[in-house]
Structures are given as structure tokens and as C-alpha cells.
Amino acid sequence: MQKSLQKYAAVFLFPTGICFLIAFLVPFVFGLYLSFTQFTTVSNTRWVGLDNYLRAFTDNGDFLNALWFTAAFTVVSVLTVNLLAFSLALLLTRGIRGTNLFRTVFFMPNLIGGIVLGYIWQLMINGLLLGAGVDITYDPRYGFWGLVVLMNWQMIGYMMIIYIAGLQSLPGDVLEAAQIDGASPWQKLWHVTVPMIMPSVTICTFLTLTNSFKLFDQNFALTAGAPMKKTAMLALDIYNTFYGRIGDEGVGQAKAVLFFLLVAAIAFFQLWLTRKREVEQ
Amino acid sequence: MKKPVKQKNGWLISLFLGALSLVFLFPIFLVLINSFKGQFYISDAPFSLPNAQTFSGLDNYKNGVEKVGFISAFGYSLFITVCSVAAIVLFTSMTAWYLMRVKTRGSSALYYLFVFSMIVPFQMVMFTMSKIANLLRLDNPLGIILLYLGFGAGLSVFLYSGFIKSIPLEIEEAAAIDGCHPLQIFFLVVFPILKPTSVTVAILNAMWIWNDYLLPYLVIGSRYRTIPIAVQYLQGGYGSRDMGALMAMLILAIVPIVIFYLTCQKYIIKGVMSGAVKG
Numbered sequence: 001m002q003k004s005l006q007k008y009a010a011v012f013l014f015p016t017g018i019c020f021l022i023a024f025l026v027p028f029v030f031g032l033y034l035s036f037t038q039f040t041t042v043s044n045t046r047w048v049g050l051d052n053y054l055r056a057f058t059d060n061g062d063f064l065n066a067l068w069f070t071a072a073f074t075v076v077s078v079l080t081v082n083l084l085a086f087s088l089a090l091l092l093t094r095g096i097r098g099t100n101l102f103r104t105v106f107f108m109p110n111l112i113g114g115i116v117l118g119y120i121w122q123l124m125i126n127g128l129l130l131g132a133g134v135d136i137t138y139d140p141r142y143g144f145w146g147l148v149v150l151m152n153w154q155m156i157g158y159m160m161i162i163y164i165a166g167l168q169s170l171p172g173d174v175l176e177a178a179q180i181d182g183a184s185p186w187q188k189l190w191h192v193t194v195p196m197i198m199p200s201v202t203i204c205t206f207l208t209l210t211n212s213f214k215l216f217d218q219n220f221a222l223t224a225g226a227p228m229k230k231t232a233m234l235a236l237d238i239y240n241t242f243y244g245r246i247g248d249e250g251v252g253q254a255k256a257v258l259f260f261l262l263v264a265a266i267a268f269f270q271l272w273l274t275r276k277r278e279v280e281q
Numbered sequence: 282m283k284k285p286v287k288q289k290n291g292w293l294i295s296l297f298l299g300a301l302s303l304v305f306l307f308p309i310f311l312v313l314i315n316s317f318k319g320q321f322y323i324s325d326a327p328f329s330l331p332n333a334q335t336f337s338g339l340d341n342y343k344n345g346v347e348k349v350g351f352i353s354a355f356g357y358s359l360f361i362t363v364c365s366v367a368a369i370v371l372f373t374s375m376t377a378w379y380l381m382r383v384k385t386r387g388s389s390a391l392y393y394l395f396v397f398s399m400i401v402p403f404q405m406v407m408f409t410m411s412k413i414a415n416l417l418r419l420d421n422p423l424g425i426i427l428l429y430l431g432f433g434a435g436l437s438v439f440l441y442s443g444f445i446k447s448i449p450l451e452i453e454e455a456a457a458i459d460g461c462h463p464l465q466i467f468f469l470v471v472f473p474i475l476k477p478t479s480v481t482v483a484i485l486n487a488m489w490i491w492n493d494y495l496l497p498y499l500v501i502g503s504r505y506r507t508i509p510i511a512v513q514y515l516q517g518g519y520g521s522r523d524m525g526a527l528m529a530m531l532i533l534a535i536v537p538i539v540i541f542y543l544t545c546q547k548y549i550i551k552g553v554m555s556g557a558v559k560g
Contacts, residue, residue, distance in 0.1 A: 001382070001453065001454060001457045001463075002382065002383050002384070004457070004462065004463055005379065005382055005383055005463045006383055007463075008379075008462075008463045008464065009379065009383070011375070011464065012375045012376060012378070012379035012463075012467075013376055013379055013391075015368075015372040015375075015376075015430070016372045016373055016375070016376040016430065016431075016434050016438070017376070017391070018431075019372075019427045019428070019430040019431030019434065020394075020395070020398070020430075020431045020434045021431070022413060022414075022417065022419070022427065022428070022431055023406075023410060023427070023428045023429075023430070023431025023432045024398050024401070024406060024410075024431050024432055024434075024435075025394070026409070026413060027406035027409035027410040027413060028398075028401060028405065028406050028409075030409045030413075031405055031406055031408065031409045034408075034409065041412075042409070042412045088298075091294055091297075091298060092298075094291070094294070096291045096294050096295050096298075097291065097292075097295050098295050098298065098299065101302070102298045102299075102301075102302055103550075104543075104546060105302040105305055105306060106301075106302070106305060107550065108305075108539065108542060109305065111488060111492075111538045111539075111541075111542050111549075112492070112534075112535055112538060113491070113492025113493075113494070113508075113509050113534070114492065114494065114509075115492075115494050115509040115512050115513050116492075116509070116512055116531055116534045116535065119512065119516075119527060119531055120308045120309065120311075120312055120531060121308065123308075123311060123312060123315065123323075123327055123528070124308050124311060124327075126324065126327070127311070127327035127328055130325075130326075130327070153305070153308070158553065161550055161553055161554055161557075162553075162554065162557045165554045165557075203557045204557075207557070210400075214402050214403075216403075216404075216494075216495060217492075217494050217495070217509070220494075220513075221513065221516075235402065235403075235404050238404045239404065239407075239495075242407075242408055249408065252408070253408060256402075256404045256405045256407075256408075257405065259402055259404055259405065260401055260402055260404075260405040263400060263401075263402050264400050264401075267400050
């Protein structure tokens with residue numbers, strides 16, 4: 001069958017392949033090249049070696065600041081989203097009344113787009129800060145915690161669904177055996193349930209980690225980096241560098257390459273780490 | 282699914298989750314009540330209900346719809362999302378099937394390229410992609426469908442491939458012996474089997490494309506506004522923007538999503554569940 005199928009290669013591969021080439025492969029390779037050049041449009045490039053990469057760190061402190069802000073935000077939101085989502089999943093798998101309704105409500109924010117979410121929470125947070133006579137742009141800490149709350153609101157329902165799927169596939173006899181052996185509820189949770197749903201933990205940490213690290217729309221709408229670019233995350237800083245000042249496009253592209261390398265490194269490290277734990281159980 | 286069991290303290294948990302649901306819904310409720318207030322009464326007292334003085338009826342909605350061209354934004358969003366999702370489902374399933382059934386060095390290299398593209402953040406290619414789109418005249422609602430097919434191919438090919446691996450070859454071989462050529466095998470035999478994955482792929486891509494801001498903004502944003510671009514468009518200088526119109530647009534942006542969610546909830550939750558179990 002392989003032979004006859006190969007004659008149809010063009011039909012099966014061409015539409016996806018050509019679009020993949022235009023939308024991803026060529027822009028990716030071209031982007032790598034541009035990060036070593038100075039340019040304002042794509043036709044007036046001048047080779048500058050590693051200059052752009054150096055300038056990403058030395059022109060101003062924006063990139064490093066964005067890096068720390070993003071790292072701190074990612075750590076806090078991965079922990080809070082997963083803890084809360086897992087707790088909700090535990091409560092929603094006990095067969096209590098209204099389970100379906102609660103699941104529907106908690107998941108809904110996930111479908112709303114980042115820009116819209118950002119403005120919804122801007123209204124909320126500015127309203128809460130009204131008593132103190134300030135708004136979210138007053139202090140970077142407000143923007144930070146605002147983003148954390150927003151991220152939790154958006155992602156908890158999604159992760160909860162995945163944890164519920166994991167919990168529902170647990171074999172009941174293992175938990176019963178633990179019960180008969182006299183394990184306390186806490187011991188059952190920590191020594192039986194958690195190790196057995198490690199595959200779900202892998203997926204959820206992976207999704208929250210990469211989504212937090214790559215966050216753009218929510219950041220753009222909620223604070224747009226205010227005050228003074230202090231709450232700009234990496235994706236927003238790259239956007240600002242590209243479209244902020246003419247002549248900095250190369251620096252923006254260099255930052256984008258570094259961003260890509262970071263995302264790739266984090267993704268592989270996380271998968272390697274949690275996969276290892278899955279095997280051990 | 283477990284049967285509902287009588288739990289001690291079950292009502293207490295229900296009560297707690299009920300309260301939490303209200304907390305979850307509150308931000309949307311807040312935007313809703315503010316969308317009926319005059320634009321100058323929003324920032325000063327967002328938590329108060331509209332009263333005789335501040336109530337502005339549907340003015341904000343009329344205003345906003347006119348200002349951002351919401352009707353056409355809705356049309357563009359719908360057109361781009363539906364066509365892109367259809368293209369992705371059709372073409373990436375074909376590609377994935379080919380790559381799983383033809384084992385050559387080239388096909389596995391292409392497969393790994395698709396997987397690789399999943400971890401590349403959009404910022405890496407946003408500048409060059411929008412330049413190439415300009416150059417090739419893809420900067421219109423039709424052309425952007427090709428970009429979505431290309432950029433969304435990674436995840437979709439990956440999801441389809443995972444499922445195709447589990448389909449026994451015998452079914453397809455039987456069809457081949459009966460004289461089907463590959464296109465017939467794919468559309469009459471394989472594609473129907475792929476339906477659950479197609480639902481997952483469609484849901485995940487629809488969620489992404491409907492809400493996507495940066496790609497359409499950079500490629501077609503100067504001439505065509507999708508809904509996220511229309512919402513962002515209201516953000517003039519800080520303070521000078523029309524808060525009333527913004528609130529109304531937020532509500533109009535949420536309503537179609539909520540309707541879609543409540544009607545297709547079963548598929549969406551299933552799609553998200555099986556989309557996640559991809560490792």
C-alpha cells in the first residue's frame with residue numbers, strides 16, 4: 001500500500017506542506033538570520049554578528065527585567081494554578097450535588113480571549129484599588145498579582161478538567177486497599193492518589209508553564225507594561241522592541257531567538273523531570 | 282462516572298463550591314452592569330449598580346458597535362475561524378495519515394519538523410511571517426487562512442498522528458484489496474474513524490483562532506478588524522478611551538463564546554481532555 005500511496009504524495013502533503021513552509025519554516029530560518037543583522041525592512045540587512053544579542057542586555061535593563069518578571073510570574077502561577085485546580089478536581093470527583101454545574105462555571109473563563117480577559121480584570125482591579133486612590137499602573141506589584149489572579153481565573157478550569165480525567169481513571173481497588181490497611185485520608189492522597197496521577201501532573205505543569213512563560217495578550221491588555229515597562233513580560237518586551245523604535249528590529253529578533261531557546265529548554269527540562277518521576281512509581 | 286454517593290458534609294462542599302462559582306462569575310457580571318452605565322460613571326464607581334442618573338440603556342452598545350465596526354468584526358472573526366478550522370481538519374489529517382503510513386527518511390524528518398514547530402513561540406516568527414505575508418499578498422481574510430493552516434499544522438498533525446498509530450492497518454489493507462485508491466481509502470475509511478480526533482483538533486484550533494490577537498493584527502489589522510482587534514482598538518490613550526463602549530464590546534465579545542460553550546459543552550470538555558493526553 002505504501003507504494004501506491006507514495007504516488008499521491010503531492011495531494012496529501014502539498015496543501016499543509018506549502019503553508020507550513022510559508023507560515024513557519026521560512027520565517028523561522030529567516031528570523032534566525034535576521035537576528036545577526038541590522039535592518040528596518042527585510043531588504044536592507046547588514047551583518048553585525050552578535051551585536052544584537054549584546055545590545056539586548058546592554059541597551060537598557062528592559063530585557064533582564066522582563067526575564068525576572070516572567071520567571072517569578074511563571075513560578076507563582078504554575079504553583080497556584082495547579083494546587084487550586086487539583087483541589088477543585090478532588091472536590092468535584094466526590095459525587096456531590098451540582099458537580100456538572102460547577103465544572104461548567106469553572107471552565108468557562110478559559111474560552112474567553114486574552115485581550116478581553118485583560119480588560120475585564122483591569123476594571124475589577126482598578127475598582128478594588130479605587131479606595132486607595134490609585135490604579136493598577138501605580139506599582140509593578142499590583143500588575144504582577146493582577147496577572148497572577150487573571151491567570152488563575154483563566155487556567156484553573158482547564159487544568160481541573162485534566163485532573164478530573166486523571167482522578168476518574170484511578171482504579172478504585174488500590175484506594176480501597178489503602179483504606180483497609182488503615183491509611184489516613186491524607187496518607188491516601190499523598191502516597192496513592194498523587195503518585196498515580198503523575199501523568200496528569202506532567203501535562204498540567206507543562207501547559208501552565210509554557211502558557212505562563214509565553215503570555216502576551218493578557219499582559220498587553222491588563223497593564224501594557226505600565227508603570228515604566230516594569231510589568232512587561234518577555235513576549236511583550238520583544239513586541240515593544242520590534243515595533244517601538246526604528247533601528248531596533250534586529251535587537252527584537254535577537255531577543256526573540258533567546259526567548260525561543262528559553263522556551264525550548266524549559267519545555268524539555270520539565271518533560272524530562274516529570275517523566276522521570278512517572279517511571280519511578 | 283461514579284454514581285452520586287451520599288457524602289457526609291456533602292452539602293458543605295456544595296455550598297463552598299456554589300460560593301466559589303459566584304466569585305468566578307462576578308467579573309463578568311461586573312462588566313455587564315457597567316455596560317449599562319454612562320461612560321463617565323464607570324471608572325469612578327465600578328461596583329455600584331446603575332441608577333436613574335447613571336443608567337444609559339443601550340447607548341454604549343450602539344456607540345461601541347458603530348465605533349469599532351463590530352458587525353463586520355464578528356463577520357471576519359467567524360469567517361476566518363470557520364474556514365481555518367475546516368482547512369486544518371481536512372489537510373492536516375491527510376498529512377498525518379500519509380506521514381504515518383509512508384515510512385521514509387523524508388517523512389519522519391517532516392514529522393519531527395511539525396513536532397518541533399509546536400514549541401516555537403509566535404514572537405520568533407512574527408516579524409518575518411508578517412513580511413512574507415505582505416510580499417505574497419496573503420494580507421487579507423482569505424490569505425490568513427493559509428497562515429493559520431501553516432502555523433497550526435504542528436499541533437494538529439501531532440494529535441492526528443497519535444491516533445492514527447492506534448488504527449489497525451488491516452482495515453485499510455482490506456479497502457486497498459477491494460480496489461480503493463489512496464484518496465478513497467482516506468475519505469471513505471480513515472477519515473470517518475478519525476472523527477473523535479477531528480473534534481479535538483477543531484475545538485482546540487477554534488479556541489485559539491477565534492481569540493488570537495497578534496497574528497491577525499500584524500497581518501491584516503490595518504484593514505480588517507477581528508473581534509480581539511476591535512476590542513483593543515477602543516484603547517486610545519489611557520483615560521481618553523470610552524469606557525462605556527469598551528464594557529459593551531467586552532460583553533458582545535463574550536456572548537457568542539458563552540452560547541457556543543453552552544451548546545457544545547460536551548464536545549468542548551471532551552476535546553480538551555483528549556487534547557491534553559498527547560504526550
